[in-house]
Amino acid sequence: MPDRLIARLSLALAAVSCAAGQARAQDPAGAEADGVDEAELVDQLQKLDEQDSQLHIYGFADFTYTTFLMPRSSKWFDAYFSRYPTFAVGNVNLYLEKKVAPRWNSLIEFRLLYLPNGTETVSTSTGEVAQMDTAVLDYQDKAEVLHWGGISIERAWVEYQAHPLLTIRAGQWITPYGIWNIDHGSPVLIGIRRPFVIGLSLFPKNQTGLEAYGTHTFGDKSLTYHLTVSNGRGPVDTYLDLDYNKGIGGRLVFEAPWLDEFRIGVSGYTGTYTRRARSYNLALNAVQTTNDVTEGYRELSLAADLKLRSGPFLLNAEAISNQRVYQDDGRPRDFQTVSGQLPDSHSYGTYVTGAVRLPWLGLMPYVQGELLRTQWPTVPNIWVAGTGLNMRASPSVTLKVQLQRAWVPDSVSLVVPDEPVTMLDAQAAWVF
Amino acid sequence: MIQPGPSSRHASAALVLVALTACLYDPDDVCGPNQEQSELNVCECVAGAVPASAGCAMCGDNEVPAGSVCACVDGYARPADGEPCAALPAGLGEVCDSGAAPCADATYSLCRTTDGTAGYCTSSGCATSDDCPAQYACTDDGDTRYCKRPPTGQGLPCQSADDCAGYEASYCETYQAHVCLVSDCTVSPNSCHEGSECCDLSSLGLAETLCVEEGLCPTG
Numbered sequence A: 001m002p003d004r005l006i007a008r009l010s011l012a013l014a015a016v017s018c019a020a021g022q023a024r025a026q027d028p029a030g031a032e033a034d035g036v037d038e039a040e041l042v043d044q045l046q047k048l049d050e051q052d053s054q055l056h057i058y059g060f061a062d063f064t065y066t067t068f069l070m071p072r073s074s075k076w077f078d079a080y081f082s083r084y085p086t087f088a089v090g091n092v093n094l095y096l097e098k099k100v101a102p103r104w105n106s107l108i109e110f111r112l113l114y115l116p117n118g119t120e121t122v123s124t125s126t127g128e129v130a131q132m133d134t135a136v137l138d139y140q141d142k143a144e145v146l147h148w149g150g151i152s153i154e155r156a157w158v159e160y161q162a163h164p165l166l167t168i169r170a171g172q173w174i175t176p177y178g179i180w181n182i183d184h185g186s187p188v189l190i191g192i193r194r195p196f197v198i199g200l201s202l203f204p205k206n207q208t209g210l211e212a213y214g215t216h217t218f219g220d221k222s223l224t225y226h227l228t229v230s231n232g233r234g235p236v237d238t239y240l241d242l243d244y245n246k247g248i249g250g251r252l253v254f255e256a257p258w259l260d261e262f263r264i265g266v267s268g269y270t271g272t273y274t275r276r277a278r279s280y281n282l283a284l285n286a287v288q289t290t291n292d293v294t295e296g297y298r299e300l301s302l303a304a305d306l307k308l309r310s311g312p313f314l315l316n317a318e319a320i321s322n323q324r325v326y327q328d329d330g331r332p333r334d335f336q337t338v339s340g341q342l343p344d345s346h347s348y349g350t351y352v353t354g355a356v357r358l359p360w361l362g363l364m365p366y367v368q369g370e371l372l373r374t375q376w377p378t379v380p381n382i383w384v385a386g387t388g389l390n391m392r393a394s395p396s397v398t399l400k401v402q403l404q405r406a407w408v409p410d411s412v413s414l415v416v417p418d419e420p421v422t423m424l425d426a427q428a429a430w431v432f
Numbered sequence B: 001m002i003q004p005g006p007s008s009r010h011a012s013a014a015l016v017l018v019a020l021t022a023c024l025y026d027p028d029d030v031c032g033p034n035q036e037q038s039e040l041n042v043c044e045c046v047a048g049a050v051p052a053s054a055g056c057a058m059c060g061d062n063e064v065p066a067g068s069v070c071a072c073v074d075g076y077a078r079p080a081d082g083e084p085c086a087a088l089p090a091g092l093g094e095v096c097d098s099g100a101a102p103c104a105d106a107t108y109s110l111c112r113t114t115d116g117t118a119g120y121c122t123s124s125g126c127a128t129s130d131d132c133p134a135q136y137a138c139t140d141d142g143d144t145r146y147c148k149r150p151p152t153g154q155g156l157p158c159q160s161a162d163d164c165a166g167y168e169a170s171y172c173e174t175y176q177a178h179v180c181l182v183s184d185c186t187v188s189p190n191s192c193h194e195g196s197e198c199c200d201l202s203s204l205g206l207a208e209t210l211c212v213e214e215g216l217c218p219t220g
Helices: A003-016 A020-025 A038-052 B006-021
Strands: A056-068 A086-101 A104-113 A120-122 A129-131 A135-138 A141-147 A150-163 A166-174 A206-218 A221-230 A247-256 A261-283 A286-310 A313-326 A345-356 A363-373 A381-394 A397-407 A421-431 B035-037 B043-045 B049-051 B056-058 B063-066 B069-072 B095-097 B110-115 B118-122 B137-140 B145-148 B171-173 B179-181 B196-200 B209-213
Touching: A150 A206, A206 A247, A345 A381, B043 B049, B049 B063, B110 B145, B118 B145, B179 B209
Parallel strands: none
Antiparallel strands: A056 A086, A056 A421, A086 A104, A104 A150, A120 A129, A135 A141, A150 A166, A166 A206, A206 A221, A221 A247, A247 A261, A261 A286, A286 A313, A313 A345, A345 A363, A363 A381, A381 A397, A397 A421, B035 B043, B049 B056, B063 B069, B095 B118, B110 B118, B137 B145, B171 B179, B196 B209
16 A cells, blocks of 8 residues: 555544544654655655645545344334334544644534434424424426435634644534543444443533643653633534533543553533523513523533553443533423423443454454443433444454443333343444 | 553542542432422422422412412412412302302302302402402303302312312322312313313323413413
């Protein structure tokens, strides 16, 4: 494979694993640079600089087959899951990256969506489920119906490297916590399904604001910090803060060459979520405006993560918690129980993934276990156990198959069946 | 392969421990004012309270929760909306018999029968409900305009139909508010007492029509 292509693929993989800015600062040619003369090295670096000033477009995508291995009469199919085995294109993510000026980098990531087509909404008064249909006639060919989709902006930031110890990033960025949220591209993930403790968003997945980070190395060890200030969480937090409280967060990562790789991190976030409802009324010949809080809570999220690698063995583990305390006038109704309001909650959970890289065909069998104490009053606990096989078919293509079984013990919900869920997924994920 | 030293391991463990034990959540105080956690793990009003803009609010003297509002106990009524419950005027609502025990009070001299010759004392000749004592509604029965009392038992707390038996509000609403309500009403014309509307719950799969406070019918 040509060096340029290898460099390009390593660049894409690095960006998919959310390290784009830092990875490019390290020589993408890596060990390939060893053993060349100085003139050739200078020439290579000049080419890389030229490459750096260009706009880089790359991305990743995945295609998944999912089937639930429960009896067709399972009550899970009535309310939650499709009983029919399904193919789906899950992620189509595009990256636009450019070194916009010396010390200035920019990265924008889009996810292209088939949504909102097929999105379901449940009427709280009638219980009817309405499915959104985005079908429209194509104006270029009136005989053809097309379904329009959407675009989700995953991140859009510019950063300035003021010092090796200080880079300031501004815009929308992925919250620096844990392993899974940062390495969120499906080609670099070991498993297929996000652990519930990640999917429940105990930390905000991304935020809009400022992030400062830097790394201090001492010997063969390093300590990386992240400090963040943002709009915090809210219904439109990407562009509008509905309260005066900014979300504050931070992360510390310690890396050492113990075993073959040792990385431990702790993360924290605190902020205030506010949802408001505004209305206009005419009273006393004047327009009266109300702007009431319909949901408001303070939250504190904490996490720890550990990544170990020793020879072919790999261990990823995360423990995450979220404490949520509602304002008295911002406690929302609980829609599952109809009456009552949501209590303050302390949700926490963990997952552990153990894998071994076999010397054949890029195979990596793995096992994963999850425990989660949820914020949902009616579904307090979720346990998941699973196993799978990850195969790196090429540097840019990963094939996976995964079997998982989930239990929901202690549920008091009338619509959550007292039986486990078994699901089988197969996925192809690739970078381009 | 390099092994971590004990001091590094201890520092890492301490860092994780500190990070995971910071607190905002108080397990002994997870609901709002005058709320408690129910068996379904949601926050419900404590006995004697009704939902308010911030948690729940305790009902006042001579008041009982009736759905989302506090209602006056029997023998009491609000002189006007928002005012505390006050004892009804003497003679109003007293039990009477149109044959054997007529009403003695000069103002509330009409014995309005509800079961044979048995009934309650009220006034007649009203033009609008403003002429009637609180919660009584001026009604035309064809011959006489009189002040009709609100349904007996309405808004009383209940756990089963037995708790509402014998009242005009004989239906125990056990889904949400757990109060006695009048059932089998008609939507058009509205057969419920003034200030209430007849709510048809058939669209929710419940073959019931119930009198609820105006504006609170979930099927709208």
